Amino acid sequence: MEGLRQRYGDFEAVAGISFDVRHGELFALLGTNGAGKTTTLETVEGYRPAHAGTVRVLGRDPYRERRAVRPRMGIMLQEGGFLADLTVAETVDHWRGLTPDPRPGDEVLDMVGLADRAGVRVRQLSGGQKRRLDLALAVLGRPRVVFLDEPTTGMDPEARRATWRTVRGLVADGVAVVLTTHYLEEAEELADRLAIMHRGRVEVEGTVAEVSAGHGDRVGFAVPDRLAVADLPVLHGAAPRIEVRGERAVATYRLGGGTLQPALRDLLRWADEHRLALDGLEARSASLEDVFLHTAGGEAR
Numbered sequence: 001m002e003g004l005r006q007r008y009g010d011f012e013a014v015a016g017i018s019f020d021v022r023h024g025e026l027f028a029l030l031g032t033n034g035a036g037k038t039t040t041l042e043t044v045e046g047y048r049p050a051h052a053g054t055v056r057v058l059g060r061d062p063y064r065e066r067r068a069v070r071p072r073m074g075i076m077l078q079e080g081g082f083l084a085d086l087t088v089a090e091t092v093d094h095w096r097g098l099t100p101d102p103r104p105g106d107e108v109l110d111m112v113g114l115a116d117r118a119g120v121r122v123r124q125l126s127g128g129q130k131r132r133l134d135l136a137l138a139v140l141g142r143p144r145v146v147f148l149d150e151p152t153t154g155m156d157p158e159a160r161r162a163t164w165r166t167v168r169g170l171v172a173d174g175v176a177v178v179l180t181t182h183y184l185e186e187a188e189e190l191a192d193r194l195a196i197m198h199r200g201r202v203e204v205e206g207t208v209a210e211v212s213a214g215h216g217d218r219v220g221f222a223v224p225d226r227l228a229v230a231d232l233p234v235l236h237g238a239a240p241r242i243e244v245r246g247e248r249a250v251a252t253y254r255l256g257g258g259t260l261q262p263a264l265r266d267l268l269r270w271a272d273e274h275r276l277a278l279d280g281l282e283a284r285s286a287s288l289e290d291v292f293l294h295t296a297g298g299e300a301r
C-alpha cells in the first residue's frame with residue numbers, strides 16, 4: 001500500500017498511509033477508535049476502491065481484479081454471518097462447497113481446536129468458539145494472504161493462546177497475515193511488524209522493539225503509606241506520575257535512555273535512608289501499551 005487515501009464525503013478517514021506485508025510475516029494494524037483501520041482493511045480486501053494511492057495484493061488491484069485475488073485471500077471479519085441452525089461440521093461443509101480446493105473439514109476444525117464441537121449447532125457455541133469457527137472458514141481455501149479483524153475478542157486466555165498457535169502456524173507456512181486487535185499483548189506476542197494509526201495516519205511503524213525504543217524505561221512502586229507525594233524523589237530528571245489503582249497510589253517514572261540502572265540505585269538508596277519498603281517495585285522497558293497511549297494522546301512523533 002502506497003499513499004492510500006479514503007474519504008467519506010468531506011471527511012478524510014485515511015490520510016495517506018503506506019505499508020507492506022511480506023509472505024511469512026504478521027503485520028498488526030493497531031489504532032484508536034475511528035483511526036481508519038477498518039476503512040484501510042476494507043480497501044485491501046477489495047470491498048472499496050482507493051480514492052488515491054496504490055494498493056496491491058499478490059501483485060494485483062484487490063478491487064478491480066477482485067475475482068483473481070479473492071480466492072487467495074482468507075478474511076475473518078469482526079462479525080461472522082453464520083446460519084444458527086447448522087452444526088459446526090455442516091457450516092464447514094457448506095463453505096467447502098463454495099470454495100475451490102478447500103482443506104478437508106476435519107483438518108480445518110482440528111486447526112482451530114473445534115474438532116470436538118463438530119456436531120454442535122452454531123447457536124449453541126460460545127462467543128469464543130464462534131470466533132474460532134470464523135477462523136476455520138478464513139483458512140478453508142488455503143489462502144496466501146489472511147486478514148484477521150480482532151480475531152480473539154471474547155476468547156478466554158486458553159482459547160486465545162490456542163488461536164495464537166494457529167496463526168503462528170499460518171505465518172510459518174509462508175502466509176502473509178494482517179491483524180487488527182485492541183489487545184496490545186496480542187500484537188506484542190504475534191507481530192513481526194506493526195503500525196499504530198491515529199486519525200487516519202500511521203503514527204508509528206516497525207517491530208515491537210523498534211516502536212518501543214525511544215519511549216524510555218519505567219520504574220514504578222506503590223507510594224508508601226504516610227508519605228506525601230511531594231516527598232517522592234526526582235530520579236535523573238524524571239518526576240513521578242501518580243495514578244490511583246484501587247486503594248493505592250502508584251508512582252511511575254519514565255526515564256531517559258541509559259538511566260535505568262543509576263535511577264534504580266538512587267531510588268533504593270533513598271528508600272533505605274527513609275526506612276521505606278517499596279511495595280510492587282518494578283522496572284521494565286516501555287510496553288506497546290505505553291507507546292499506544294502516548295500516540296493516542298496526540299504526542300507521537
Ligand SMILES: Nc1ncnc2c1ncn2[C@@H]1O[C@H](COP(=O)(O)OP(=O)(O)OP(=O)(O)O)[C@@H](O)[C@H]1O
Pocket residue numbers: 008011013031032033034035036037038039040
Ligand atoms: N460509511 C461511513 N460514512 C462516514 N464516515 C465513516 C463511514 N465509515 C467510517 N467512517 C468514519 O471514518 C473514520 C474511520 O473509521 P474506521 O471504521 O475505519 O475506524 P477504525 O480504526 O476501524 O475504528 P474502530 O477501532 O473503532 O473499529 C471514523 O471517524 C468513522 O466515523
